[in-house]
Amino acid sequence: MTTYNTGNPVGSAAAKDLYDNAENLDVAINSPSADVWTDRLGQARKTWRGIQNEAQLEIAQVVGEVTAQSQQYLDASIVARDEARAAASASGPIAFFGTYAAAQAAVGGLPDGGIVEVSQDETRAGARTRYKVQAGALVFLVNLDQTKIDLAAASGAGMVGYLPGGVGAVATNVQAKLRERVSVTDFGANTAAFQAAYDAVSDGGIIEVPPGASAIGVVSGSAGKVVTWDVYADTDANLSLLNLPGIVRSLHGPARMTWQGASSSTDYALERIDRTANHAGGTPGGVASTLRVNTTVSAGVSNFEWGIVGVMTNNAMAGENVAGYFKGVKNAAGPTFGSVSEVRETTDVAANGGAVGIEVDVFANGSNNAGNRVGIDIVGGKNDGTGATARIGYGIRVGPQNNDSTRATFGLGMQFRGTYGSIIDTQGATIEAGGLALRMKSGQSIGFATDNDRNMSYVVGVGLGYFVGASEKVRFTDAGDLELPGGGLLRLTSKIRTTSATAGAASALPTAPDGYISFTVDGVSKKFPYYAS
Structure with missing residues (x-):
């Protein structure tokens, strides 16, 4: 199912291709009837249902092959038996009877030390057996049909060999192969069955929980033993399934979940994806990714749709616990980014809703005397502890794409709203010689009013x-x-002082003033003397 079918090559980020991919992926994963789906480039691929059906057919084929081989072995043993019986009858050391009762009735006429073979021994589940005549009695020697009995027994699958296809495959047996995965239904349908299934597998084993199964109670785990529970039952209705020890993968319903109920200090990752990009060439601007999540929100949706959500609930008293971490390691000349957050608005005029490239929220209660609540913390450091001091070109840089103002302009480069102790504090910074706390271009202004x-x-x-x-x-x-x-006034004000001089009298000024204040009036230079107080 491809709605737009643009024919764009792989790597396209066009909205129509993203729509087609999401539509096709929905069919591939959730189709209840189709075994095959066709991608937007016309390539036929198997749906999840098709993969399951194919796996079931392969399992049935293996069982059929094992059954056919077992029948071949049985037929060959019957032929060998008949040939041995004919040879033995020719030489005369073995007496043959159809039942144990017939042999027992004739034992008195048999020579001591003779051998008796019973073709269908009713005392041994109808098996072919041999006895020795000793002092007029039959003494059991061997069950010649033991292979048949062993194959029918609970451990019979362990006697049938299995060799996986492919060069270098390691031979095993059917029992070992089937026990790589166990099901709780192998042990019943209650809590005891879950515990028994957990106890039956070794570290790294897989346990299936089929539809209809539910855990009632607690399954006790073992230290150092990690198993994976593949849950096909409805986890929405049976949330107790998520309390199973080990890793739980929910494979049923709209929500696919992976859950780990217990951890250790040596854990590396719950889910790990590795990709090595070692090809040559490529299309500039074409994006290849190790993990990609596409979410399409329809016009009628009113709840919040978030493409990726990482939530860290931290109750620890130590360590550095992070909800999301991104790291880029630059080993060559190619541009490297630790993280990129982008928003694109496809309308020419901004609608009522926001278009925000990145939002950082800090929510708390009460005072912060320690100063450890930080919205954005930009930290520079050395790549290794012994290298030279790193020089970071810019802490924060704001500008249009490729520094081209025809691509974008900014109404405000930075805006502060709310209440602050201080807006900008540079007291903790060391300004290098010749450096400035604030540098502006000639002709740029600092404003002191909203207009x-x-x-x-x-x-x-x-x-x-x-x-x-x-x-x-x-x-x-x-x-x-x-x-x-602007022709304004220079106002020099001071306190009024009283003197002891007689009113109207004037005393001579000092011979020379301490200095002058130079100024101009209508372009004419003037001097205003000043004296010591």
Whole structure:
């Protein structure tokens, strides 16, 4: 089932191809009747149902082959028996009887030490047996049909060999092969059956839980023993199945789950996927991935649909426990990213809903005196402990794609809302010689009002000016002068002091002032003297 059938090559990220892939994958996994599905490139592939049916056919074929071989062995043994019987009759040392009762009735006429063969011994489940005549009695020697009896016994499968197909395959027997997986139904249908199934497999074994089975109670696990439970029963109705010791894989219903109820400090991963990309060439921009999750949300959906969710519930008092971790290791010249988060809006005008590239949430209660609640923590360090100090070019960099402003512009590069102790704190930073805590381009402004009506800006060759609207009021020049381009007043205020001088009298000023304040009035240089207090 392919709706759009674009014919785009593998690796396409086109929305129509993603839709076709999701539609085809739904058929491949969940189809109740189809054994084959066709991908968007026309390749026929088996559905999960088809794979199961094929596996069942192969198992039936193996059982049929084993049964045929057993019959061949039985037929060959009958031929050998008849030939041996004919040879023995010719030489005369063995007396043949159809039943044990017939042999017992004739034993008085048989020579002491003679051999008696019974073709269907009713005392030995109809087997072919041999006896020795001793002092007028029959003494049991051997069950000639023991192979037949052993094959019919519970351990009979262990006597039939099995060689998997393929070069280098290791020979085993049917019993060992079948016991690689056990089912709880092999032991009954209650809690005791679950415990017995767990006890029957070794570390790394697989136990199947077929539909209809449910665990009632607790199954006791063994330290160091990890088994996998493949659950085909309804885990939604039987949540006690998730309390099984080991790894639980739910293979039934809309939710496929893998669950581990107990762990050890030596665990590596619950699920591990490895991929080595060692091919040559490829299509630039084409993305190949080790794990890919595609979620398509229809227009009528009102709940929250999240493609991937990682939840870490941490009750530990030590360690570093992380809900999600991404790491890129750069060993060559190719660009390497630890993580990329992208949002694309396909409409030309932003709708009411947000389009957010990355959101970081921190929720807590109460004060944070230790300062250990951090929204984004950017940490730089050495690749190894003995290398040179790493130089990180940028802690945070904001800009359009490929630094091309025709691709995107920003209304605000950074915005702060809410209540803060401080907005930006550089007290803990060491500024290198010649470095700056804040660096701006000539002509850029710092605003002090929501409408930017009050701002300061620096222009090379002019100086640092303070503006009210478009009118410059104060300027500090590169020469160190203070200018009032807008004709404002320089106000020098101090406290009023009283003196002991007589009113109207004036005493002579000091011979020379301590210095002058230079200023201009209408372009004419003036000096204002000042004296020691």
